Each structure stands twice: as structure tokens, then as C-alpha cells.
Amino acid sequence: MRIYVPRDSAAKALGADDVARAIAEEAARRGQTIEIVRNGTRGMIWLEPLVEVEDGGIRRGFGAVEPGDAAGILDGSSAKALGPVEDLDWMKRQTRLTFARCGVIDPLSLADYGAHGGLTGLRRALAMSGQQIVDEVKTSGLRGRGGAGFPTGIKWQTVHDAAAPQKYIVCNADEGDSGTFADRMIMEGDPFTLIEGMAIAGIGTGATKGYVYIRSEYPDAIEVMQQAVRIAREAGLLGADVLGSGRAFDMEIRVGAGAYVCGEETSLLNSLEGKRGIVRAKPPLPALEGLFGRPTVVNNVLSLATVPVIFEKGAAHYAGFGLGRSRGTMPIQIAGNVKHGGLFETAFGMPLGELISDIAGGTASGRPVKAVQVGGPLGAYMPVSKFDTPFGYEEFDGQGGLIGHAGVVVFDDTADMLKMARFAMEFCAVESCGKCTPCRIGAVRGVETIDRIGRGDASALPILTDLCETMKDGSLCALGGFTPFPVMSALTHFPDDFACQKEAAE
Amino acid sequence: MPQPQSEPISDRISVLISEKLGLEGPLLPILHAIQEEFGHVPQGALPLIADALNISKAEVHGVVSFYHDYREVPAGRHVVKICRAEACQAVGGAALAEATLAKLGVEWHGTTKNGAVTVEPVYCLGLCACAPAAMVDGKVVGRVDAAKMTKLLEEAGA
Structure with a gap:
């Protein structure tokens, strides 16, 4: 009997090592011979640790497993059974090219690698x-x-x-x-x-x-x-x-x-x-x-x-896959406040809203989505009104955003976008290499200016906009040049978060 | 005031340096090796490195001070890194970090009075789909809530 327990750090962070140990101990207690393979993750992080039992060439999943589930997995009675992993909706809807082997093979077996097209x-x-x-x-x-x-x-x-x-x-x-x-x-x-x-x-x-x-x-x-x-x-x-x-x-x-x-x-x-x-x-x-x-x-x-x-x-x-000048597939990573977070590889072109509402199942908190940051800390906050934007380089660029490394972070309606804009500037200040002035000094001034807005000083708003223009045009690299994306998108799409502070102060 | 290096330590540092000298661009690997062994990069290591690489001590200092990872003084017995990045913030990461710092009575980069725990910010551990995330001495932890954090800190002796 071959049992797969991921060694991926997300699985480990959710207790995969303890699960692997519990399964090995339970098998030893029963005198059952098993082989435990520490594979990568399939990308369904909400189901991690996702244990798979291979039987007759079919891999049946169990998730999210805790050490106490070991006995039920070994005798097949566990209530956490998911059925054949390849048949799960999340897997079936993907086009896995780059990630075809990830989660399937033993990562350090060249024989496995070769047997799967490597x-x-x-x-x-x-x-x-x-x-x-x-x-x-x-x-x-x-x-x-x-x-x-x-x-x-x-x-x-x-x-x-x-x-x-x-x-x-x-x-x-x-x-x-x-x-x-x-x-x-x-x-x-x-x-x-x-x-x-x-x-x-x-x-x-x-x-x-x-x-x-x-x-x-x-x-x-x-x-x-x-x-x-x-x-x-x-x-x-x-x-x-x-x-x-x-x-x-x-x-x-x-x-x-x-x-x-x-x-x-x-x-x-x-x-x-x-x-x-x-x-x-x-x-x-x-x-x-x-x-x-x-x-x-x-x-x-x-x-x-x-x-x-x-x-x-x-x-x-x-x-043959893709949309416009964005060819092939993109491994999209869905994270933050989502019900089903993980990695979903699909041809370019899927609308952002479908990813969030359909694939990821909406927010984990059950509250409405407020904003989605696409492309990391330098990516724009997209409001729900832009959810029909198809996932592609030019398509996002046309909406004042970027796909970056295709990370999608979902926020529910409790998010304070002024705070998120401030964090973007603070992060830039911490991480600036210091070579160019717009980034090194601009980010520090950005934090101060957003704090002024937060205290109700509306006269700081045009200063922030101007500062962002300078950083965008004058920075040497994307750190200073793109920090204005999250800041300005927060300001443009969620003006209430920048205004209510003012009213509160008045 | 930097402590004068005792002979065996500088001997050991010289060995660590010489092990990496054959690499292209050996400075970061040398600093990693020294920090792994001593828990920080001792001041006394800088002239030895500068001499071996034929660069100035100022250049070595410039590199050590540029990177967040290198410490000039040892950390506490355990290092707890809490992710501050956006995905963790989306599920309560900021509140968790604030509560942890308040509970331990330290600021970011601070060490508890008993020397057990140093708390550091980290910007993304790649555990964004099981946030909030933390790392204790290189071991990753996901979906950290107040109870989990309390347990981690207890285990670390904070």
C-alpha cells in the first residue's frame, strides 16, 4: 500500500509531518506494510494535509487530515475521504502543464520524474x-x-x-x-x-x-x-x-x-x-x-x-493555449481571505471574478469581497467592478493593474484600504535599496502623507498623487516605480476609506 | 565596544572562509556559514573576510548591514518570525502580530527579557493560502491564531 503525505511547506505548516508519523505508527501497530511517499502539494491548500492512498493505480484523497485520522485512512473508513483526487472539481478544471507532476511524483526520484515525461x-x-x-x-x-x-x-x-x-x-x-x-x-x-x-x-x-x-x-x-x-x-x-x-x-x-x-x-x-x-x-x-x-x-x-x-x-x-499575446498557461495562486486557497493553473483568459467567486468559492469569512490585490505588493487593488477583466498581461495593464507573478490576494469588506496603502509605502521604505531618491525618500514621505490624510488633512491628497507620479516616473526599478499601483488604486477605487477618516476628525 | 576575538574563534572563522573561497562571489555564502555557526556575524570576522577577499572592511560591513538576515549580535534562543505581508493581513495577521508583541512586551526585532525569544517581521513565507503564517527557528506554521501562537511561545519558553 502506497500512501502519499505531502512534504510541501504549506502542508508541513498545517501538520503534515505529524500526520506522516501517525500513519507510520498506526501501520506498524497493525503489522501492515506501507510505503509513505512525501510528495509535493497538489495545490489544494485548504485540504492540506491532503493524504492520498494509491490502490489499483487510483489515488484516493483524504483531507484535511489530522494525526487522529490515521486509523480511518488505513482501513478506508475515514469520514475525510474525498474520492479519486484527479476527479475533484479543482483538479479537473485545470490545464496543468508547468505543474503537471507537482504533487504527483516523489520530488527527489529521477525515476518517477522520467516516468512522467521528465x-x-x-x-x-x-x-x-x-x-x-x-x-x-x-x-x-x-x-x-x-x-x-x-x-x-x-x-x-x-x-x-x-x-x-x-x-x-x-x-x-x-x-x-x-x-x-x-x-x-x-x-x-x-x-x-x-x-x-x-x-x-x-x-x-x-x-x-x-x-x-x-x-x-x-x-x-x-x-x-x-x-x-x-x-x-x-x-x-x-x-x-x-x-x-x-x-x-x-x-x-x-x-x-x-x-x-x-x-x-x-x-x-x-x-x-x-x-x-x-x-x-x-x-x-x-x-x-x-x-x-x-x-x-x-x-x-x-x-x-x-x-x-x-x-x-x-x-x-x-x-495553443491562452489569450491574445498571453500564450500558454499561468499558475494562478489564490490566497488571503478565500474559502479555497491554492494554486490553479489555467490558460490565460479566465476572468478575475470567476477565479474568486467560482474557483476560490468567495471569502473564508463569508463576508462580501471588497478588493483583490493581484501581482504582489506592487500590484493594484482591483475592486469588484473590475471582476470581468480577463487574466492576461495586456488586459490587466489596460485596467491599471498588473498580473505580476499571478498571486491573487482577496480581502473582505472589513479591509481598510487607507491602511493597505500605508502598508505599501511602509514596505517600500523598509525594502528600498536606497540607490534612487524617488524610492528611498518618496516611500518615507508617502507614509507620512498617508498619515496626514488619515488624520483628516484633505490637502495631503494631491500631494500623495503627485508623489506617486514622481515615484512612478523617476524610480530605477519596479519597487519604487510600482508602489504607486497599490497606493493609487486604493485611493481611486476606495475613496471612502480615505474620506471617512476626515469626517471623523471634523 | 567589540569584544576582542579569542584565538580559536578567529581560527574557526578562517576555516569557514577558506571553505567558500573557491566559489564565484563567495561573500554571501561566507556570511551565511559564519552566522549559521555563531548565530550572528561577529565584528571580529569582518577584517578576516576583507583580507581573504581582498576588499575593504567597509565593503564587508556594507554588505552585512544591507541584508536583513545578518545579525551583528546574537538573537534569543528561539526566533519567531511573523509574516506581515498582505495575504496574512487579509486574515488577521496584523492583529495577531500586534497582540504577540504586546504580550511579550517587545518591539519588532526585540528579544524577551529572559532571552528566550526574538520576534522578527518577515515579508512572506509563501504560505499565503494558509495564512496567517509564522516560522519558529526555520519551522513553518500556518493558520496561526492566538491559541496556536500562545502554544508556540510556551514551547519556546517565552
Whole structure:
């Protein structure tokens, strides 16, 4: 009997380790032989710890499991039975391409990985020229999943064309945006897909060395990735002779040190070099002068982790999903005050409201939704009136928002949007790298100005608007440049929260 | 006033430095290794690192002070990190944090008088779908309410 108990940190945070121990103890007491596999999460976080029992090739789920449920799970009498996991509505409605294996396989078993389509893409890429690899990525329409949405193939082309004695692939795993956890999930649940994607990027652009820069807030992901790299190296997937092709690619895991701004690609490069994580002015582009001044591909975890499936199924298959210029699928992360929070991968184009009301089942508190922040702390607060906006880069941009890393944080009607705007400025002040004035000083002044509004000083409102304009136009990177999104969207869509304070003071 | 480094500690720091010298961009890995062993980055380590990497002591200080993770003094015996980010705020994270700080009588980054617990803010642990989230000495905890927090603090001896 094979039993799956996730090792994903969200599952662990809800007691998965205790559950795994209880099941092992109960089985030992009964003299029953079982095999416990610590898989990644399926993404249904409200059901975690989600235990699956495999029987005749069908995996039946139980959730949310507590240690006391062990006996009922082993004899099949548990009231927490969910039926076959693949048949659950949440799973059936998804198009899982990037996350196809996450939650299904043992994350650290290369045999499992291969049995579920792993390495097919890399083998295909190894038979192609560098230019053919880059062309395949271009055809897929893949755009940077970290937030900016820059076409991945174009970036690879620049690095491919640059002549240098050393080129690098850098994976940005400094996922610091609140409401996003897709990077963490894939690193903990299917680490080889990231390694394979980086190897394809290396072979395609002529880079022989890769780094994954993981934030220190993700100790479990760091541990899994370090083990996965070691296993991949021992199996000849990394090293001087990738899968016997005669081509070299190796990689290292590096750990961040708690600076949000290092999620910005140029400050990440400085951090990797051992410097303060200060933003660099562009140009020069990292694709030409990146890590240690060498041509460097800097891609987000999800972009790189999506590359293997593009090569496995073909660029046209991937590009066949989506809407407008947003091709393929997006792993959307639904969080905050929601009934059903988790990761839902679907083709671009689903309206925001459908995600919140239908997929996520509305708020956990049962109160009406007030605002939804999409794209992390630098994303706009979308009011319910914008719920028909389809999930896509241009579509959100057109509504004064951004999809960023596709984190969706739901707030009910108890949220105070003035407080949320103040928090956005406060966060920017704490995390500013200090290089440019609009961000370093603007964020501090922003907090003070919002406090004035909170005290009932209406004359501070135009100052806040003006300050946001300055930060937007004058900041070097997205931290200072995008902090106005949450601030101004809160002010524009929820003016009552900025006015009632004034009336109270009068 | 920084304590003068006793010989064995600086010897140990030198070993930690030399283990990472072969890496490209070794400074952050060196600082992580030192902090993991000593619980902070002792002042005495800075000249040793500067010497080994052929950079100035000011540059090393600049890096240590830039990153939130590096401590100049040791933390309490346990570190409780409470997430302050938006998803946790959406389900009562701010109130939980305020109540915790008030209960322990500390500010953010403060350590309880008995030295048991240091409370730090963290901006997202990637546990946004099971918020509010916290981390105790590297171990993650989700859906933290007042009762769960009290239990965590008791276990930590606060």
C-alpha cells in the first residue's frame, strides 16, 4: 500500500509531518506494510494535509487530515475521504502543464520524474542547434513569469548571439511577493523540472553555468533543490557531459539574505556577486553584461520550469493555449481571505471574478469581497467592478493593474484600504535599496502623507498623487516605480476609506 | 565596544572562509556559514573576510548591514518570525502580530527579557493560502491564531 503525505511547506505548516508519523505508527501497530511517499502539494491548500492512498493505480484523497485520522485512512473508513483526487472539481478544471507532476511524483526520484515525461524535453533539445532551441521558445510565446512579461525567447536570443568566454543562466527564485507561492511549490514538489529547464537554457544559449538564487525565507525549498542538484549531478544530468551529449552544464544553489529588492534582476546579480543588493541602471542589459559582466539569462523559476513541457509537447501545443499575446498557461495562486486557497493553473483568459467567486468559492469569512490585490505588493487593488477583466498581461495593464507573478490576494469588506496603502509605502521604505531618491525618500514621505490624510488633512491628497507620479516616473526599478499601483488604486477605487477618516476628525 | 576575538574563534572563522573561497562571489555564502555557526556575524570576522577577499572592511560591513538576515549580535534562543505581508493581513495577521508583541512586551526585532525569544517581521513565507503564517527557528506554521501562537511561545519558553 502506497500512501502519499505531502512534504510541501504549506502542508508541513498545517501538520503534515505529524500526520506522516501517525500513519507510520498506526501501520506498524497493525503489522501492515506501507510505503509513505512525501510528495509535493497538489495545490489544494485548504485540504492540506491532503493524504492520498494509491490502490489499483487510483489515488484516493483524504483531507484535511489530522494525526487522529490515521486509523480511518488505513482501513478506508475515514469520514475525510474525498474520492479519486484527479476527479475533484479543482483538479479537473485545470490545464496543468508547468505543474503537471507537482504533487504527483516523489520530488527527489529521477525515476518517477522520467516516468512522467521528465527529460524528454532536454533529450529533444540536445539534438537541436542553439538557434533551433531559441526559436522553439520564441514560437511557444512564453513570457517572463516573474512579472514583467518580457518574451523569454528574445532574451535567450540576445545571450545566444553574444560572444563571451563564459555565459550564465541565473534563476530568480527570490519570490517575495505576498500571495505568491508557485515558485516555492514547484521547487519543493518537482525540482528536476527547474533543473531541466535551466539545462535547456544553458545548452540553447551556450551558457555552461547556472545559479538558482533562492530566498532564505524558503528553507524547505532550499533543502529540496540542493538535494535535487546533487542527485542530478550524480545521474549525469548536470556536469561536463549532460546526458552523454558531450555538452556541459552545471549549476549551484545560492541563498538570499532577506532583501526583497533582490527579486529585481540587477540587484539579484549584485547579490550573487557578493555585493549589496543595489539596483543597476539599465542599459547595459544583463543579457549582455550580467553576472560578473558576462552575458546572462535571468529568468524566473516558473519561466524556466515551463521550458521542459514546451520541448516535450512542442511549442505549438503550448502556444495553443491562452489569450491574445498571453500564450500558454499561468499558475494562478489564490490566497488571503478565500474559502479555497491554492494554486490553479489555467490558460490565460479566465476572468478575475470567476477565479474568486467560482474557483476560490468567495471569502473564508463569508463576508462580501471588497478588493483583490493581484501581482504582489506592487500590484493594484482591483475592486469588484473590475471582476470581468480577463487574466492576461495586456488586459490587466489596460485596467491599471498588473498580473505580476499571478498571486491573487482577496480581502473582505472589513479591509481598510487607507491602511493597505500605508502598508505599501511602509514596505517600500523598509525594502528600498536606497540607490534612487524617488524610492528611498518618496516611500518615507508617502507614509507620512498617508498619515496626514488619515488624520483628516484633505490637502495631503494631491500631494500623495503627485508623489506617486514622481515615484512612478523617476524610480530605477519596479519597487519604487510600482508602489504607486497599490497606493493609487486604493485611493481611486476606495475613496471612502480615505474620506471617512476626515469626517471623523471634523 | 567589540569584544576582542579569542584565538580559536578567529581560527574557526578562517576555516569557514577558506571553505567558500573557491566559489564565484563567495561573500554571501561566507556570511551565511559564519552566522549559521555563531548565530550572528561577529565584528571580529569582518577584517578576516576583507583580507581573504581582498576588499575593504567597509565593503564587508556594507554588505552585512544591507541584508536583513545578518545579525551583528546574537538573537534569543528561539526566533519567531511573523509574516506581515498582505495575504496574512487579509486574515488577521496584523492583529495577531500586534497582540504577540504586546504580550511579550517587545518591539519588532526585540528579544524577551529572559532571552528566550526574538520576534522578527518577515515579508512572506509563501504560505499565503494558509495564512496567517509564522516560522519558529526555520519551522513553518500556518493558520496561526492566538491559541496556536500562545502554544508556540510556551514551547519556546517565552
